[in-house]
Amino acid sequence: MTTMKEIAQQTGVSVSTVSLVMNHHDEGRVKAEVASRVRETARRLGYKVNPMARSLRTNSTRILGFISDEVATTPYAGGMILGAQSAASQLGYMLITVSTDGGMKEDDEIEALKRYGADGFLYAEMSNRVTDVPEKLRDYPVVLTDATDRNGAIPSVEPDEFSIAYDATTHLVQAGCRRIAYIGCSRPMIAQDGRLAGYRAAMEEAGKRYDENLVVNVLEPKSALQAVSDMFDREQPDGFFCFNDARAWYVYECAARRGLTIGKDISVVGVDNHRVFAETLYPQLTTVELPHFEMGFWAAAKLVSIIEDRPLDDFVWPKTTAPMPPIDAPIPAKIHCTLLEKGSVARR
Structure with missing residues (x-):
């Protein structure tokens, strides 16, 4: 050796x-x-590096803890964990991941990671939201992933929700759509607020008056399908920006029932690049890919920079689908997501 x-x-x-x-x-x-x-x-x-010898010498284990209550239940967790693990490994750290269900179990998992000697923690949500960091993490370096600290004091990284909607809606405008609808989410979320604002800004910039009749915020599948169906008949939109790929399915279903062809008569853009929807719907769905790998990678790099109190000037950032913000980006750091063109947008 x-x-x-x-x-x-x-x-x-x-x-x-x-x-x-x-x-x-x-x-x-x-x-x-x-x-x-x-x-x-x-x-x-x-x-x-011999991690045991270094931990004894420096009082640092070079272990990062990754905590989320949805790691085992969401299709996006893998990308986020892979990103965090890639950055940690590149910087000489090991990542330990735990899944919690909130309450006492979360506290127990945090205590277990502390016993392993974790130098810092990534606290992740699987949909962009305001969150409170557990009290047991308050004395440790922490970076939030796909979430924002309620008090705005803890470093965090999230998708740029405004630009997601702005880019998607602008894409529909440039494709020649005249009446563009927004199929949103009725649950209060950072993502919903940002995407509605981005949709509205893109419409107004294109000289199209914001029309609340073209906005439907839905949640439960049966009522959601009915709400989208009613909009089809009432407003006759030719373009749809959907809060996520799952909601784009309602548009595909309503178009099929009316003998309309997606990508020819109707244009649709979703968000997520969800494998089930984005790759199995026909024609394939044009969608904005959420930067799960990039969020995990940036968060782990940011955490190490805090632990080691250095700017990582010599760190080699990977080439990714979405460009990552600088390590000293304002809180919350925002990642501009990438629109993936497929077959669901007609060109007129």
Whole structure:
């Protein structure tokens, strides 16, 4: 196994210099070109940090805890966890994930992660909402993922809900749609407020008067389908921006019942890029992809920057579908999501 002493001998520096570089404490202490040479030599020799030895030396385990009450029940959790794990691994940390159901169990899981010596925590929701960080996490570095701290004090990352709707609605306008409806969510949410505002702004910018008759906020499937059906007959929209891909199904169903063809007579844009809806509906649904991988990755990187009190200037960010904000972005950090063009929007 390669040692720091071997790296020091090959680069012509002291073991203490190698230690500073490999433990990310070189900024302002080691010249940049020397640090780069040390890292390259360590990579070439296959040097691996001994986490047990380092934890004893630094009183840091380099473990991050990922906490959510929906990890096991949502199709999006995997992307978020993968993003967080990728960033953690790249920065020399291990990610431990726990799923909770709130209340005492959540407290128990947090205590278990503390016993493992977690240096900090990611607290994740699976749909963008205002949340309260558990009291047991208050004395630790914490970053919220797909959520906003009620008091606005804890770093967080979320999709740019306004731009999701603005981009989707603008896409429909540019496709030649004249009467564009919004199928929203009747549950109070950050996402609903932001998407309704983005839809309204895009309509007004295009010179189309905001018409509340073209907005239907729905939740329960049976009544939702009826509400969308009534709008079809009453307002005869030719374009639909839907709060999510699931709600786009109502539009497909109503169009089919009336002998209308999606992507020809009716244009539809959803949100999520949900595998079940976005890939099985025909024609395939044009949709705005939510940045679950990007949120997880950014949150983990932000958490490490807080733990180590450094800006991660030397960190290599991956190429992702949606560009990630800078590590020092204002709270909450917002990710501009990407619209994926498929076959559900007609071009006139």
